[in-house]
Amino acid sequence: MSIVITPILKTISLFSIVLLLLGGCSRFKTSPVKVRQEVDSLLDLAQDYSALIDTENSLRFAFKALESAQSSNFRKGIAESYFYISQALFDTGNYDKAMHYAILGEENTDGDPKLISEFIRIRARIYSYVGLQEKAKDEYLKGLTYTKQINQPLHRDYFTALAYENLAHLYTIIDCPDSTRLYTQKEIEILTSMDESIVYTLLINAYTNLGTFKADESEIDSAHNFFNRSIELADKYNYPYYHRTYSRKGDMFFSMNNTDSALYYYYKALDSLDELGLKAAYPSIYERLSKTLLLLNDTIAAKEFDKKKFLIEKELDENKLGVAKNMINLLINNEKKLNNEQNKKFYMDRAAIILLLSTIVSMLVFSRRYKAKYHRQIEQKMKVHEKKINESLTEVIELAKKNDPAFMPKFQEVYPDFTNKLFKHYPKLLLSELQTLAFIYLGFSNKEISDFTHRSFRTIENRKYRLRKKLNIDTEIDMYYWLNEFLQHTSKEKNR
Numbered sequence: 001m002s003i004v005i006t007p008i009l010k011t012i013s014l015f016s017i018v019l020l021l022l023g024g025c026s027r028f029k030t031s032p033v034k035v036r037q038e039v040d041s042l043l044d045l046a047q048d049y050s051a052l053i054d055t056e057n058s059l060r061f062a063f064k065a066l067e068s069a070q071s072s073n074f075r076k077g078i079a080e081s082y083f084y085i086s087q088a089l090f091d092t093g094n095y096d097k098a099m100h101y102a103i104l105g106e107e108n109t110d111g112d113p114k115l116i117s118e119f120i121r122i123r124a125r126i127y128s129y130v131g132l133q134e135k136a137k138d139e140y141l142k143g144l145t146y147t148k149q150i151n152q153p154l155h156r157d158y159f160t161a162l163a164y165e166n167l168a169h170l171y172t173i174i175d176c177p178d179s180t181r182l183y184t185q186k187e188i189e190i191l192t193s194m195d196e197s198i199v200y201t202l203l204i205n206a207y208t209n210l211g212t213f214k215a216d217e218s219e220i221d222s223a224h225n226f227f228n229r230s231i232e233l234a235d236k237y238n239y240p241y242y243h244r245t246y247s248r249k250g251d252m253f254f255s256m257n258n259t260d261s262a263l264y265y266y267y268k269a270l271d272s273l274d275e276l277g278l279k280a281a282y283p284s285i286y287e288r289l290s291k292t293l294l295l296l297n298d299t300i301a302a303k304e305f306d307k308k309k310f311l312i313e314k315e316l317d318e319n320k321l322g323v324a325k326n327m328i329n330l331l332i333n334n335e336k337k338l339n340n341e342q343n344k345k346f347y348m349d350r351a352a353i354i355l356l357l358s359t360i361v362s363m364l365v366f367s368r369r370y371k372a373k374y375h376r377q378i379e380q381k382m383k384v385h386e387k388k389i390n391e392s393l394t395e396v397i398e399l400a401k402k403n404d405p406a407f408m409p410k411f412q413e414v415y416p417d418f419t420n421k422l423f424k425h426y427p428k429l430l431l432s433e434l435q436t437l438a439f440i441y442l443g444f445s446n447k448e449i450s451d452f453t454h455r456s457f458r459t460i461e462n463r464k465y466r467l468r469k470k471l472n473i474d475t476e477i478d479m480y481y482w483l484n485e486f487l488q489h490t491s492k493e494k495n496r
Contacts, residue, residue: 032072039069039077046084050091059088079108079115086122095126096432102126103428113149117159120146121166130431131409132419133174140167154194161190161202168209177213184209200237204230208245215252223252243272243281250288263292282312397442401452411438421490426471433470436463441483 042065049058062084069077082105089098102122109115124139144163150156164187171179188206191199211226230245250265266288273281286309293302392414399407408431412419415438422429422437429437439449446464450457468475473482 035068035072036074036077039065039074039081042068043077043080043084046081046088050084050087055088055091058084062088075108075110076112076115079105079110079112081105082108083115083118083122086119090122090126095130096430099123099126099430113146114155114159117143117146117150117163121163124166124170126431128170128173131412133170134416134420135423136170137167137174140170154198157190157194158199161187161194161199164190165202165205177216180209181213184213196233197237200233201239201241204233204239204241204245207233208248211245212248212251215248215255220252220256227252240272240275243269243276243285246272247285247288250292254288254292259292259295263289263296266292279312279315283309286312400439400442400444403452403454408435408438415441418487421487425490429470433463433467436460436467437479437483440464440479443480 042061046058046061046065049055049061062081065077066081066085068074069081082101086098086101086105089095089101099122102119106116106119109119120139120143124136124143127133127139128136140163144160144167147156147159147163150159164183168180168183168187171177171183184206187202188210191203191206196203207226207230211223211230214220214223214226227245227249231242234240234242234245246265246269250262250269253259253261253265266285270285270289273285286305290302290305290309293299293305392410396407396411396414399410418438418441419434422434436449446457446460449455450460453460464479467473468479471482473479
């Protein structure tokens with residue numbers, strides 16, 4: 001075996017050295033001005049479509065920018081392209097892919113604190129949306145340290161204010177009102193010191209948040225003041241996004257049992273949405289209107305808004321599914337195109353590496369496939385049986401078997417130390433890899449994971465093999481036992 005492998009390894013090493021040398025030389029080549037201009041133009045289009053919530057076109061232009069930037073090793077352009085790709089994927093719920101591109105993008109930032117803070121913000125939002133709020137908080141605070149390192153004062157202030165807004169929103173989610181108020185106030189202090197015409201959109205949101213805080217504290221006059229400042233600012237800059245402010249103002253009157261005034265502002269919020277056509281915001285307004293109309297004993301109108309809410313949610317789900325399918329196809333096609341461009345000069349060598357690795361993997365998998373199989377299965381089934389006594393764990397297992405998206409947030413709730421300890425030691429773990437580790441920790445076999453995730457048995461084996469490589473787990477060590485020992489060991493370290 002060694003007689004065959006050694007020459008291949010020597011060949012691989014030789015080509016790796018050549019590749020590194022070529023890569024190093026290319027770093028010193030200045031990207032042509034025309035390429036930079038083309039990339040910047042494409043990125044502007046990606047940004048414009050992102051602002052219009054047209055994620056499909058934003059992704060398309062971001063990929064075009066990436067292809068052009070990679071052709072001349074324009075690293076800033078590469079990083080910014082990855083940012084818009086990651087953001088578009090996040091906006092359509094493709095969190096794992098979004099995380100993947102955020103990591104790739106950060107590797108091309110060359111230490112630029114503004115770009116690094118943007119990628120950290122993407123990662124933090126992903127963690128928050130999948131229920132890992134503590135991890136999200138850590139990321140947002142980490143991002144804040146980078147925004148304060150930005151050299152340009154205008155950019156530094158803007159991105160720091162944005163970081164405070166994100167932290168305020170996160171603390172709202174985890175129900176820490178004091179922290180929410182603190183970071184909103186910090187945001188306001190920065191924004192009011194800047195040119196209003198640059199930051200008015202952030203100011204409008206911030207004033208609405210302050211109005212909500214004051215309403216919750218029954219300081220009605222102050223709440224009116226902040227809501228009115230938000231509306232006046234939107235009027236001044238012809239910014240027609242009034243619906244959020246009107247909704248919160250309606251909520252204030254609703255909490256005061258002033259249903260007529262609440263209804264008035266909810267209808268104003270609805271009028272604003274009709275002007276904008278933001279379908280995603282309709283369900284919450286319809287729900288508020290239905291609830292208010294019921295209190296006014298107008299059951300017919302209330303039922304009509306309930307029906308509208310159901311129909312718009314159904315339409316949104318169908319649209320999201322359609323966009324997701326289109327984006328997946330676009331993603332696959334562009335990834336193939338980019339990979340073909342990057343790999344064409346080294347195709348034969350990479351094919352040899354893939355063939356070698358495939359052979360090794362196949363030999364290891366088939367030679368150890370049945371080792372200690374029955375003993376492990378008995379112990380795993382006993383542990384799963386014992387843990388099923390706990391009602392929360394039963395729910396986690398059922399969610400896993402149904403391949404329900406709520407599985408990971410619920411798993412994090414039941415086993416809060418699991419993700420924190422793994423991310424602390426292996427910060428580059430993807431969410432899909434974390435989910436596979438969760439399945440293993442719960443004692444599921446490869447066949448069970450294959451059945452309920454609708455993936456082939458071989459795919460699951462390959463995922464576990466890549467995890468072994470990433471976590472540096474020897475092939476002779478059972479991953480279930482490794483996870484338990486790892487968690488016990490880290491607990492002992494924490495207690496010292």
